[in-house]
Amino acid sequence: MRKYTREITEALTGETVHLKGWVQKRRDLGGLIFIDLRDREGLIQVVFNPEVSGSALETAERIRSEFVVSVTGKVLERDPSQYNDNIPTGKIEIMADTVEVLSKAKTPPFQVMDETVSEDVGLKYRYLDLRKPKLQNILKLRHQLNRSVRNFLDNEDFIDIETPVLSKSTPEGARDYLVPSRVHEGEFYALPQSPQIYKQLLMLSGMEKYYQIVKCFRDEDLRADRQPEFTQIDIEMSFTDEEQMLALNERMITQVMRDVKGIEVTTPFPRMTYHQAMSEYGVDKPDTRFDLKLNDLSAFAETIDFKVFRSAVENGGMVKAIVVKGEESNFSRKDIDKLEGYVKTYGAKGLAWLKVKEDALNGPIAKFFNEQNQADLFETLSLENGDLILFVADSEKVVHASLGNLRNKLARDLDLIPENQFNFLWVTDWPLFEYDEDAGRYFAAHHPFTSPKAEDVEKLDEAPEQVLANAYDIVLNGYELGGGSIRIHDASLQEKMFKALGFTDEERDEQFGFLIEAFKYGAPPHGGIAYGLDRFVMLLAGTDNIRDVIAFPKTASAGDLMMNAPSEVSKQQLKELHIDVDIEE
Amino acid sequence: MRKYTREITEALTGETVHLKGWVQKRRDLGGLIFIDLRDREGLIQVVFNPEVSGSALETAERIRSEFVVSVTGKVLERDPSQYNDNIPTGKIEIMADTVEVLSKAKTPPFQVMDETVSEDVGLKYRYLDLRKPKLQNILKLRHQLNRSVRNFLDNEDFIDIETPVLSKSTPEGARDYLVPSRVHEGEFYALPQSPQIYKQLLMLSGMEKYYQIVKCFRDEDLRADRQPEFTQIDIEMSFTDEEQMLALNERMITQVMRDVKGIEVTTPFPRMTYHQAMSEYGVDKPDTRFDLKLNDLSAFAETIDFKVFRSAVENGGMVKAIVVKGEESNFSRKDIDKLEGYVKTYGAKGLAWLKVKEDALNGPIAKFFNEQNQADLFETLSLENGDLILFVADSEKVVHASLGNLRNKLARDLDLIPENQFNFLWVTDWPLFEYDEDAGRYFAAHHPFTSPKAEDVEKLDEAPEQVLANAYDIVLNGYELGGGSIRIHDASLQEKMFKALGFTDEERDEQFGFLIEAFKYGAPPHGGIAYGLDRFVMLLAGTDNIRDVIAFPKTASAGDLMMNAPSEVSKQQLKELHIDVDIEE
Secondary structure, three states, X not given: OEEXXXXXXXXXXXXXXXXXXXXXXXXXXOOEEEEEEXXXXXXXXXXXXXXXXXXXXXXXXXXXXXXXXXXXXXEEEOOXXXXXXXXXXXXXXXXXXXXXXXXXXXXXXXXXXXXXXOHHHHHHOHHHHXXXXXXXXXXXXXXXXXXXXXXXXXXXXXXXXXXOOOEOOOOOOOOOOEEEOOOOOOOEEEXXXXXXXXXXXXXXXXXXXXXXXXXXXXXXXXXXXXXXXXXEEEEEEEOOOHXXXXXXXXXXXXXXXXXXXXXXXXXXOOEEEHHHHHHHHOOOOOOOOOOOOEEXXXXXXXXXXXXXXXXXXXXXXXXXXXXXXXXXXXXXXXXXXHHHXXXXXXXXXXXEXXXXXXXXXXXXXXXXXXXXXXXXXXXXXXXXXXXXXXXXXXXXXXXXXXXXXXXXXXXXXXXXXXXXXXXXXXXXXXXXXXXXXXXOEEEEOOOOOEOEOHHHOOHHHHOHHHOEEOEEEEEEOOEEEEEEEEEOOOHHXXXXXXXXXXXXXXXXXXXXXXXXXXXXXXXXXXXXXXXXXXXXXXXXXXXXXXXXXXXXXXXXXXXXXXXXXXXXXXXXHHHHOOEEEOOOO | OEEOHHHOOHHHOOOEEEEEEEEEEEEEEOOEEEEEEEEOOEEEEEEEOOOOXXXXXXXXXXXXXXXXXXXXXXXXXXXXHHOOOOOOOOOEEEEEEEEEEEEOEOOOOOOOOOOOOOHHHHHHOHHHHOOOHHHHHHHHHHHHHHHHHHHHHHHOOOEEOOOOOOEOOOOOOOOOOEXXXXXXXXXXXXXXXXXXXXXXXXXXXXOOEEEEEEEEEOOOOOOOOOOOEEEEEEEEEEOOOHHHHHHHHHHHHHHHHHHHHOOOOOOOOOEEEHHHHHHHHOOOOOOOOOOOOEEEOHHXXXXXXXXXXXXXXXXXXXXEEEEEOOOHHHOOHHHHHHHHHHHHOOOOOOXXXXXXXXXXXXXXXXXXXXXXXXXXXXXXXXXXOOOEEEEEEEOHHHHHHHHHHHHHHHHHHOOOOOOOOOOEEEEEOOEOEEEEOOOOEEEEOOOOOEOEOHHHHHHOOOOHHHOEEOEEEEEEOOEEEEEEEEEOOOHHHHHHHHHHOOOOHHHHHHXXXXXXXXXXXXXXXXXXXXXXXXXXXXXXXXXXOHHHHOOOOOOOOOOEOOOOEOEOOOHHHHHHOOEEEOOOO
């Protein structure tokens, strides 16, 4: 019976075992041959000794890296001087009686354990890159996470229901991937950006508790943490409210963290309104593992004779500052110039700064602060010698974007982020709409099916920007892990919502008429949430490359370098689909 | 705390409970109002009595079918004369204290419990059709089946790994669904027909045990039991052989049948070679729940003076017969004519027949049988009075197709199929190739990665039609439930295989070069299987309509009647994808 390497322990010393795997390395030493045998579960040293088996040694002489072999031999304790503390099996080795080559290997384009191989070469030979224990362990973690979520939801009476991949294109949201229909000439399916409408229809059908771990698709320009296809943990529930949904998700995350990381999280998770998050952290997904909060100095700014600050406030903007405690001496003029360059990428016109030395403010703008101003600032910001203060004065949007991102950058640069800490946080009370300057209309901040707070419904027509939503995001260490909401389940409210989004009645009926009709036949109150599984795995695995958590990822240009996809297809195929390629010269 | 209706039992008599659900029916009787309240788990009767709560009764008066309500009331035992044996809660009812209308409903286009609604109307209002307990129970069974499979494979150390949906088009196999690329002009992804190549690459990467429950896609003309997207239970394993694979799958099915149906199956499952299946049952997926086997009379046919039989054999064909025991008097001339019409759809030129009466053969062809022939036939077929014998004389292909299908039809017509019996069967030793007359070349009977039996490898060049494969199908009650094989893991054998399939070296390298290259870096022996999940659910649920097992199925023309998909898209969308619609006038 074949064993995994990790099953071989000192307890088996003296016993004969049978192993299969890949040869990671061969070393010849003093008439003996040593190979490191790798399987899915680890690594073990196998020794070939002519006094034990001449024929095994003979075979071993032909063995090269990445050969697949089957080995039988006796488990021996190593001499303590030969212990290898880097591997769990480092105190033992296998004295080979027999070895069989199951498959030969030519010299691979890179050594499996080589971490320096370029990403493109790794992707082209993905099956070799995936031999790295690091990547295999991430895929195992992903499986554990999946399994933990499923176990939890199964036990809570949720039903895993599949929804279509060949779906319908809708104009709200990101760009769709399209699939031409052969049967319906000139028509197209779309790959779903989420199963949102289907899961709501399942609630209308009375399934009550639905979940799915499901591929979704967005044809957007790729970023480091994006892939054209991504996986969602998708959950929906009837007869629920926001409190119940948050509690359910906290129970789920508690189980996941226990199963996958062996960590006990504390519930309930902290909560923060969207307004508070933006105001204190400058971003809608605060990383609460470190402090460095934003301080609002807008009122203070009006008391000092510094035009940059005053005019920002007078023009409807604000002044906010971050205090970097005790670090002033570590920031040279040049360092601060670099930080200014950084905030400029978020639209700030500049980064004002002060240092606190010998109980006084220092720096180019210190001269604008009179004695009273200085005293006020010391009190407001609880300043101490050694502090560095970084200010941005601008519109609310620019102040928050620049300082919010600067805050995260400073924490990384100053190494303020504790390792192995998982700070979950709910961000609630989101605005229902976002105004898009270019399009000149409101868009749904989450999606058009999110319900407004009951007390804000009357503002839908007149002051949509003031309407808050029954929406909640779960944030982990500064990343949006998932988002959800209590949905609209009333046809007339859904119609109002589309009106606020600028849909004509015709557009609404054409695109979402069936859904509004569906709401008219007995729709239960319902809500749900969707998690980005890939990102969840990234955060738990501690990697910042999304390709590490996907077995066969695409490149930044959405290509598969191994299979060479996408690729050209035959004229016959296009003809059957009633389409032509139309490339602009 | 809200309860499901199924949680309300006589044990709760006298207690106050809280329920939520849909109103299936309202009846007014003697000043009282009765409603049947339906939730995901069942049905219960709620009574409104003016002496208990006038305001609840008042609200109840406004309630209509499919309203969503929240009810609080006391559990009462019914008077035995009022027991409803049709529902588990039939001995009790809820005396309502309060009722709240959560959602109104206008009169639906059909009553939820109406089984006669046309399929098109049901699909258009799928969310109403899905309120039927029958369909909800099937989706629950599907979930249970999924869960059972996952639990089994998780415990056997298999890892659930996702593979890409945006994949590459390959010319072998069925027609692909294509997805135009925006970034790579004029190029297309294909939706996968199966994750076959990916899972083999995962074996090459050393993941050892993989599974996935995964959507696959085929753009084929639809049949009753086909959908454009379908779900596979996909399994692959390294360092395995056929015996191990069959045993693994028998353990899995044992657990599934126990978990889902509460049935203990007997293992090992019966096995039959492909040759035996075709010879005795005429089909490659025999239904072994009944007898009616095919009897080969080719040798006998040469002994009688009946040209139809003799010439079939002389032309390289055969004569086979089915004996329908004791049923001759139930088959009129007209009945047999109908059977003849049936076999003609499978290419038979006619259906010869004999009846056994008073120890003699009767019927139009009886005259061709002399005394010796009669005696021989009686002995060969163990004939008894009352038997009906049905013969087809033709090519092997036609004889098997017509009698194999006739056999299944007779079993259905004569009600020979026992209910609630699940006959699992392995069909092994498949031919590696199928010859396609139209294309004038061999195709892979399963797929090009299936390994030939070791002893047949040398016939690959000269006599491919004689090569048997290490392939196995799992058959349940006459349906192919799944199929798998031990794969090729040797680059040169894989190259031979493509040669036998008529690929030029260039075609092979262009389409599968990366895979053959992959085999050169240490490929473990491996094999796997894939189950059609939708069909598995159909068979366990006892439905013959595949749409019953899918939440949102497509029509026979691959359309979604509810969402109206596929649909036209904007010119802007097409432009971004570098394609034009090209409809022939």
